[in-house]
Amino acid sequence: GKVSHAYLFVGPRGCGKTSVARILAHEVNGFKYEIEDNYVDIIEIDAASNNGVDEIRELRTKVSLVPAELKYKVYIIDEAHQLTRAAWDASLKLIEEPPLSAIFIFCTTNIEKIPKTILSRVQTFQFRRVDTETIFDRLQFIMNEEFPDKKYELDALKRIAILSDGHVRDSIKLLDKCLDASDS
Numbered sequence: 001g002k003v004s005h006a007y008l009f010v011g012p013r014g015c016g017k018t019s020v021a022r023i024l025a026h027e028v029n030g031f032k033y034e035i036e037d038n039y040v041d042i043i044e045i046d047a048a049s050n051n052g053v054d055e056i057r058e059l060r061t062k063v064s065l066v067p068a069e070l071k072y073k074v075y076i077i078d079e080a081h082q083l084t085r086a087a088w089d090a091s092l093k094l095i096e097e098p099p100l101s102a103i104f105i106f107c108t109t110n111i112e113k114i115p116k117t118i119l120s121r122v123q124t125f126q127f128r129r130v131d132t133e134t135i136f137d138r139l140q141f142i143m144n145e146e147f148p149d150k151k152y153e154l155d156a157l158k159r160i161a162i163l164s165d166g167h168v169r170d171s172i173k174l175l176d177k178c179l180d181a182s183d184s
């Protein structure tokens with residue numbers, strides 16, 4: 001029942017860091033997660049394209065505003081390792097003295113690029129690649145739920161699961177490509 005003010009989700013690409021961040025954002029606010037939900041108080045920032053000190057300064061201004069709809073404003077910063085050193089320095093005060101209504105979730109594939117001053121102030125969770133059997137089960141679920149009239153071979157799903165090498169997102173993209181090719 002206790003919520004931290006800052007989290008760091010670390011792991012390989014396509015293993016669910018950002019998805020779990022979205023789910024956590026909904027849970028702390030008491031709402032069931034639906035992919036199509038779009039709450040103004042759940043803010044996703046792509047640090048690959050918003051990585052400078054100016055963006056963090058703008059964020060510091062917005063953080064002080066109370067949430068419009070929800071209990072917490074949740075900031076999900078994806079690709080956090082791409083923030084500049086100056087941006088991390090500017091965000092340090094946010095992490096050290098956050099408003100009670102703000103939660104930060106940093107997602108990264110590269111923990112080595114996160115400054116130690118930040119690492120010491122966040123709760124870190126390590127994500128790992130997903131095993132082939134779990135990916136296979138998920139692909140089978142997707143086929144049965146989203147394409148109930150479409151025939152497929154279990155061996156094909158197994159092969160997709162193996163080729164995805166533990167990356168769930170890659171397995172779904174590959175499944176989509178196979179489905180597109182089968183419709184052609």
